[in-house]
Amino acid sequence: MTIPARALIDLGAISANVALLRERAGGVPAMAMVKADGYGHGIAEVARAALAGGATWLGVARLAEALHLREAGLTAPILVCLCGPGEPYDRAVAADVDLAAGSAGLLAEIAAAADRAGRPARVHLKADTGMSRGGAGPSDWPSLVDAALAGQAAGRLRAVGLMSHLACADEPDHPANAAQLRAFAEAADYAEKAGIHPEVRHLANSAALLTIPAARYDLVRPGIAMYGLSPLPERGAFGLRPAMTLSAAVALVKRVPAGSGVSYGMTYTTGRETTLAVVPAGYGDGVPRHGSNLLEVLAGGRRRRIAGRVCMDQFVIDLGDDPIAAGDEVVLFGPGDRGEPTAQDWAGALGTISYEIVTRIGARVPRVYEGRPDGRATS
Numbered sequence: 001m002t003i004p005a006r007a008l009i010d011l012g013a014i015s016a017n018v019a020l021l022r023e024r025a026g027g028v029p030a031m032a033m034v035k036a037d038g039y040g041h042g043i044a045e046v047a048r049a050a051l052a053g054g055a056t057w058l059g060v061a062r063l064a065e066a067l068h069l070r071e072a073g074l075t076a077p078i079l080v081c082l083c084g085p086g087e088p089y090d091r092a093v094a095a096d097v098d099l100a101a102g103s104a105g106l107l108a109e110i111a112a113a114a115d116r117a118g119r120p121a122r123v124h125l126k127a128d129t130g131m132s133r134g135g136a137g138p139s140d141w142p143s144l145v146d147a148a149l150a151g152q153a154a155g156r157l158r159a160v161g162l163m164s165h166l167a168c169a170d171e172p173d174h175p176a177n178a179a180q181l182r183a184f185a186e187a188a189d190y191a192e193k194a195g196i197h198p199e200v201r202h203l204a205n206s207a208a209l210l211t212i213p214a215a216r217y218d219l220v221r222p223g224i225a226m227y228g229l230s231p232l233p234e235r236g237a238f239g240l241r242p243a244m245t246l247s248a249a250v251a252l253v254k255r256v257p258a259g260s261g262v263s264y265g266m267t268y269t270t271g272r273e274t275t276l277a278v279v280p281a282g283y284g285d286g287v288p289r290h291g292s293n294l295l296e297v298l299a300g301g302r303r304r305r306i307a308g309r310v311c312m313d314q315f316v317i318d319l320g321d322d323p324i325a326a327g328d329e330v331v332l333f334g335p336g337d338r339g340e341p342t343a344q345d346w347a348g349a350l351g352t353i354s355y356e357i358v359t360r361i362g363a364r365v366p367r368v369y370e371g372r373p374d375g376r377a378t379s
C-alpha cells in the first residue's frame with residue numbers, strides 16, 4: 001500500500017543531533033524540547049530518541065503534553081514551561097512533573113495543589129530578563145522568591161530550578177543577549193542569597209547553546225537543532241542532520257494541451273503541451289498555501305515548482321516531457337541529500353522560520369519512523 005503523504009522521521013538523526021549538541025555545549029546536561037508534538041515529529045518517539053542521544057530532561061510547553069509523556073511511559077524529569085491559572089496541578093504533582101512559575105499567584109495555586117496531593121511540587125522560578133513575555137521581571141522577582149521560600153518552608157514547594165529565555169539568541173551579536181545574561185545572573189544571585197539553592201539554572205535555547213557559551217549554565221534547552229534544523233541558517237548547518245522527510249506518492253498523471261489553466265483561480269497556465277502530476281498533499285496537511293507557484297519539490301530527480309495554487313488536499317506540478325507515473329515518490333522537503341529542498345529552503349522562500357514549516361505538518365500525515373533511536377545506523 002502506498003501512503004498518499006507521509007513524514008518519514010529519522011530517529012537516528014535526532015539521537016545523533018542531541019549527542020552533537022551535548023558535545024558543542026561542553027557536556028552540559030540537555031533538556032530536549034519536545035513541545036508541539038516534538039516540533040511536528042511525534043512527541044514520545046522524539047523524546048525516546050533524544051534520551052538515547054544523551055538528553056536527561058524533557059521540556060514541553062503545556063501540562064497536557066507532560067502528562068501524555070508520562071502515560072507513554074517516559075520517566076525522565078519533565079518541565080512544563082508555560083503554566084497558567086486553573087490547570088490540574090494536582091495531576092502534575094502526582095505525575096512528578098516540574099512546573100515553571102513566574103508569578104506568586106501561580107506559585108500559591110501550585111502549592112495548594114501540592115497540599116492536596118500530599119507531596120511537594122517541583123518548581124522552576126522563571127525570570128523575565130528582558131523579553132517581556134513569561135516570568136517575573138525585576139520588580140516582581142523578590143516577591144516570587146519570597147513566595148517560593150514560604151512554600152518550601154511549608155513543605156509544599158521545592159524550587160529546583162531558576163530559568164529565563166532569550167529574545168535575540170538567533171542574533172548572537174545583539175546587545176540584548178549580554179543584558180539578559182546580566183539580568184539572569186542578578187536574579188540568580190538574589191535568589192541564592194535569599195536561600196534558594198536550585199539544582200539547575202537554565203536559559204539557553206539552540207542558538208544560545210551553539211553561539212553563547214556563557215548562557216549554558218547547568219542545563220541547555222535545545223529544540224530546533226535537535227530536529228536537525230539550524231537556528232542560525234545564515235551561519236550554516238552546524239553539522240546537524242534534518243530528521244523529517246515529507247513525501248507523497250503521485251496520485252494521477254495526465255497530458256494536457258498548451259493553455260491549460262491549473263488549479264483554483266488558474267493562476268498557472270501551461271505554456272505548451274505538457275505532463276502534469278497531482279501530488280496528494282495540501283494545506284490540510286500543512287503545505288503552506290502561500291507556497292502556491294513558489295515552493296519547489298523533488299520529482300523525477302529534479303526540482304519542480306508547485307504549479308498553481310496549493311489546495312486543501314493536493315497540488316499540481318508540471319513535468320514538461322519528463323517521465324513520471326502514478327505512485328512515484330515526490331519529496332517535498334528533507335535533509336537535501338537527493339537534491340530535495342530542506343525545510344529551511346521552504347522557510348526562506350516563504351519568509352518564515354523552519355520551526356513553522358515542520359510544526360505545521362498536520363495530524364492527517366502519518367509519521368513513519370526509521371533508524372534506531374540510539375543514533376547507531378540501521379543495517
Ligand SMILES: *Cc1c(COP(=O)(O)O)cnc(C)c1O
Nearest residue numbers: 033081205206207221222223224
Ligand atoms: C521552545 C523552547 C526552547 C527551544 O528553543 P529552540 O529555539 O527551538 O532551540 C527553549 N526554551 C524554551 C522555554 C522553549 O519554550
